[in-house]
Amino acid sequence: MSRSPNASATLWRRASFAAIRNRPWLRHKAAFGALVTSGGRRYTAPVTDVHALLAESIHPTAHEAFALAGVTVHTAPGGLGPQELIDALNNLPPGPVVVGVRSKTKVRAPIMEAVPRLTAIGCFCIGTDQVDLDDARRRGIAVFNAPFSNTR
Numbered sequence: 001m002s003r004s005p006n007a008s009a010t011l012w013r014r015a016s017f018a019a020i021r022n023r024p025w026l027r028h029k030a031a032f033g034a035l036v037t038s039g040g041r042r043y044t045a046p047v048t049d050v051h052a053l054l055a056e057s058i059h060p061t062a063h064e065a066f067a068l069a070g071v072t073v074h075t076a077p078g079g080l081g082p083q084e085l086i087d088a089l090n091n092l093p094p095g096p097v098v099v100g101v102r103s104k105t106k107v108r109a110p111i112m113e114a115v116p117r118l119t120a121i122g123c124f125c126i127g128t129d130q131v132d133l134d135d136a137r138r139r140g141i142a143v144f145n146a147p148f149s150n151t152r
Contacts, residue, residue: 049093049094049095049096050070050071050072050095050096050097050098050119051071051072051073051074051092051093051095051096051097051098052066052071052072052073052074052097052098052099052100053074053075053076053088053089053092053097053098053099053100054066054073054074054075054076054099054100054124055075055076055077055078055079055080055085055088055099055100055101055102055105056076056077056078056079056101056102056103056104056105056124057077057078057102058075058100058102058124059124062100062122062124063075066098071098072093074088074092076088078104079101079102079104079105080104080105082106082108082110082111085099085105085107085111086110086111086114086115089111089115089118090114090115095117096117096119097115097117097118097119098118098119098120098121098122099118099120099121099122100121100122100123100124101121101122101123101124101125101130102123102124102125103125103129103130104130105130106130106131107121107130107131107132107136108131108132108135109132109135112132112135112136112139112141118139118141119141119142120141120142120143120144121136121141121142121143121144122143122144122145122146123143123144123145123146124145124146125145125146125147126145126147127145127147128143128145131143
């Protein structure tokens, strides 16, 4: 099965629009980023005021990729328990929040409820078992993973 060149861009837009549907503070372009064309290539312009919490020693290239997109990166050295994760996310500066986890940190419904500005969850591991996908879908939170990458 072949994928069109813009398939991942289409999936990203669908996930992004789902993530902002019920979040009025994300509806302006400055927080979301605008889709821009340069030299025939399409990309999302840097976003502002977005903060990412990367837990469990995720590889530095993730930090670099987020920084290039204009996202401020914060780190937590190991796996976080539910209350630790809630506290860490709520202590980030104002604006949309993204969290990146590996297999030890679980992102369940109570965490998503306690952090209403959570916009996306990145699972830097093989699956997404550590995320309550039904609750994330219901809240419009995009969930992605990196199954074919060494993220450690």
